[in-house]
Amino acid sequence: xxxxxxxxxxxxxRFLAGVAGAAAAVAAKPALAEDAKNLPPxxxxxxxxxxxxxxxxxxxxPSKFENQVVRRTVPWxxxxxxxxxxxxxxxxxxxxxxxxxxxxxxxxxxxAEIDPNDYRLMLHGLVDKPLIFTLEDLKRMPRANRIxxxxxxxxxxxxxxxxxxxxxxxxxxxxxCVQYTGVPLKVLLAQAGVKANAKWILAEGGDAAAxxxxxxxxxxxxDCIVAYRMNGEMLRPEQGYPVRLVVPGWEGNLWVKWLRRIxxxxxxxxxxxxxxxxxxxxxxxxARKFTFEMDAKSVIxxxxxxxxxxxxxxxxxxxxxxxxxxxxxRVDVSLDGGRNWRAARIDGPAFDKACVRFYSELDWxxxxxxxxxxxxxxxxxxxxxxxxxxKIRGVxxxxxxxxxxxxxxxxxxxxxxxxxx
Amino acid sequence: MSKWGSLCVIALLALAxxxxxQKKELPRQYGIGxxxxxxxxxxxxxxxxxxxxxxxxxxxxxKAGEKVYMDKCAACHGEFGESAGRWPQLAQGKGTLASADPxxxxxxxxxxxxxxxxxxxxxxxxxxxxxLSNDELYAVTAYVLNLNDIVDDNFVLSKQTxxxxxxxxxxxxxxxxxxxxxxxxxxxxxCMEDCRGPVKITGHAAVLDVTPDExxxxxxxxx
Numbered sequence: 001x002x003x004x005x006x007x008x009x010x011x012x013x014r015f016l017a018g019v020a021g022a023a024a025a026v027a028a029k030p031a032l033a034e035d036a037k038n039l040p041p042x043x044x045x046x047x048x049x050x051x052x053x054x055x056x057x058x059x060x061x062p063s064k065f066e067n068q069v070v071r072r073t074v075p076w077x078x079x080x081x082x083x084x085x086x087x088x089x090x091x092x093x094x095x096x097x098x099x100x101x102x103x104x105x106x107x108x109x110x111x112a113e114i115d116p117n118d119y120r121l122m123l124h125g126l127v128d129k130p131l132i133f134t135l136e137d138l139k140r141m142p143r144a145n146r147i148x149x150x151x152x153x154x155x156x157x158x159x160x161x162x163x164x165x166x167x168x169x170x171x172x173x174x175x176x177c178v179q180y181t182g183v184p185l186k187v188l189l190a191q192a193g194v195k196a197n198a199k200w201i202l203a204e205g206g207d208a209a210a211x212x213x214x215x216x217x218x219x220x221x222x223d224c225i226v227a228y229r230m231n232g233e234m235l236r237p238e239q240g241y242p243v244r245l246v247v248p249g250w251e252g253n254l255w256v257k258w259l260r261r262i263x264x265x266x267x268x269x270x271x272x273x274x275x276x277x278x279x280x281x282x283x284x285x286x287a288r289k290f291t292f293e294m295d296a297k298s299v300i301x302x303x304x305x306x307x308x309x310x311x312x313x314x315x316x317x318x319x320x321x322x323x324x325x326x327x328x329x330r331v332d333v334s335l336d337g338g339r340n341w342r343a344a345r346i347d348g349p350a351f352d353k354a355c356v357r358f359y360s361e362l363d364w365x366x367x368x369x370x371x372x373x374x375x376x377x378x379x380x381x382x383x384x385x386x387x388x389x390x391k392i393r394g395v396x397x398x399x400x401x402x403x404x405x406x407x408x409x410x411x412x413x414x415x416x417x418x419x420x421x
Numbered sequence: 422m423s424k425w426g427s428l429c430v431i432a433l434l435a436l437a438x439x440x441x442x443q444k445k446e447l448p449r450q451y452g453i454g455x456x457x458x459x460x461x462x463x464x465x466x467x468x469x470x471x472x473x474x475x476x477x478x479x480x481x482x483x484k485a486g487e488k489v490y491m492d493k494c495a496a497c498h499g500e501f502g503e504s505a506g507r508w509p510q511l512a513q514g515k516g517t518l519a520s521a522d523p524x525x526x527x528x529x530x531x532x533x534x535x536x537x538x539x540x541x542x543x544x545x546x547x548x549x550x551x552x553l554s555n556d557e558l559y560a561v562t563a564y565v566l567n568l569n570d571i572v573d574d575n576f577v578l579s580k581q582t583x584x585x586x587x588x589x590x591x592x593x594x595x596x597x598x599x600x601x602x603x604x605x606x607x608x609x610x611x612c613m614e615d616c617r618g619p620v621k622i623t624g625h626a627a628v629l630d631v632t633p634d635e636x637x638x639x640x641x642x643x644x
Contacts (some may be wrong), residue, residue: 130457170633272537
């Protein structure tokens with residue numbers, strides 16, 4: 001994504017401090033309004049009257065009472081909404097699957113609207129037979145179904161220098177997890193016949209950014225998918241309709257949307273997106289390149305700053321964990337800022353390179369707590385603290401911030417994004 | 422061989438063929454898709470590599486590039502590449518990468534000429550992508566290099582002069598080394614009890630107060 005330089009960030013902070021100083025960050029929701037006429041012993045309105053008939057909602061939408069469950073943007077983050085991001089409302093979701101309309105969106109030149117009749121995928125370069133596929137062609141090919149998370153490399157990127165955004169939608173909302181249906185890339189490549197000296201592929205989007213990334217051939221032949229469906233239906237335009245590349249476990253920028261071309265080559269291309277962007281600047285001024293895997297990461301989604309506690313007593317801590325290196329093996333939760341940990345319960349499936357849902361029970365007596373979660377994957381990688389990451393990388397790397405998140409729970413039930421030391 | 426025997430052989434052969442194919446794990450040919458013609462490929466094959474593979478016919482001078490830049494780029498990137506508002510800065514920033522305030526520009530950060538040329542070719546001008554002629558593309562790239570003191574005022578960029586351009590930060594990148602430099606993050610038995618000293622809150626997001634307000638967001642659950 002397009003990140004501000006710190007100089008700009010500082011001036012923006014000053015500006016915002018002046019303009020919005022009085023506004024609360026994210027206020028706790030007011031107590032739910034009840035209408036006694038619908039409550040026992042009275043008979044509710046909806047128990048007496050007929051509702052809408054079938055067919056009045058040909059494509060079903062969430063209840064009108066759920067209209068706060070939407071993607072949100074941070075307007076000051078980028079120069080223009082066509083090259084920006086809208087975040088997944090993680091605090092409003094449970095389970096492991098993200099509903100299609102809520103999957104975070106990050107575009108570089110807006111949403112391409114592609115007529116499926118005019119869709120073509122070109123496959124060329126170091127191949128025996130350069131080929132062009134229509135969408136119908138792709139749908140006739142053997143297909144695979146895989147559940148994978150997709151995380152933008154810049155997720156949590158605004159937090160390197162300290163707690164900045166107050167809500168997991170903003171700190172962690174550049175991740176989603178859906179089931180993809182599509183053609184394994186190795187099957188497509190075999191149709192063209194990859195030459196012996198091939199080592200990389202170039203994936204190119206059909207949008208006005210023609211987003212382009214180099215992917216090592218072994219990954220392309222391993223588990224990449226040329227996907228056209230998400231959660232059963234065709235991809236949403238924001239997710240690359242009609243076709244995107246799925247690169248399991250690797251940074252989201254590689255998952256080229258509106259995929260129009262795959263070129264096979266013997267070297268990486270060093271495109272702008274894998275040099276000027278999506279490289280990780282270290283403290284010594286040198287930058288890591290091709291940092292593909294997304295390391296194990298987790299976040300407590302509820303309670304969190306946008307999902308405060310409304311009462312004392314029993315409640316469930318709920319969160320998401322994922323790893324680009326394999327399966328999540330375990331998640332621990334701390335109530336005291338990382339001094340003591342207890343294992344959380346993973347409920348539901350734990351697939352390779354997919355989100356898992358974890359729960360931990362809490363009897364809250366109103367005391368302040370420092371909530372954290374810590375993910376471990378089946379390679380033995382343990383999610384590090386933010387300070388442990390900073391010690392190695394400094395604070396200028398923007399990307400791949402998978403440090404442990406802390407939410408301060410206050411006696412009022414409100415929560416805040418804080419840094420601990 | 423009896424009729425029964427030859428039938429058995431045919432049946433065995435029929436069984437053996439797919440088994441062998443599976444062993445080699447080569448996906449079969451489905452006969453789906455059409456041959457891409459050279460003309461079709463030429464229209465879409467726009468990538469350029471650091472070694473100049475994919476570079477186009479044509480040429481452009483710094484001087485010609487200045488006009489293209491002022492017409493089509495300066496409104497966002499600034500007359501000297503200094504950036505207008507929140508748009509990417511293209512020039513200056515040398516010597517800042519190891520500082521607390523790194524400024525990543527074509528001159529300070531991009532490793533290769535192709536990284537900027539290929540990007541302008543595919544994505545710029547923002548909102549009017551792939552509209553520049555080959556000569557305009559070479560010229561405006563030359564001008565951006567000149568803004569960064571990488572080429573002199575009389576430079577003409579073309580396929581022929583491509584390899585003479587050396588980007589200052591070419592050596593500034595190295596391959597992902599997390600599995601060695603961050604090896605301590607692999608730990609089979611992470612601490613569970615009394616893992617650290619007293620915990621202090623050292624920073625508050627609410628103090629910064631840059632989180633968008635609920636009231637400023639659209640509240641429509643359906644698109």
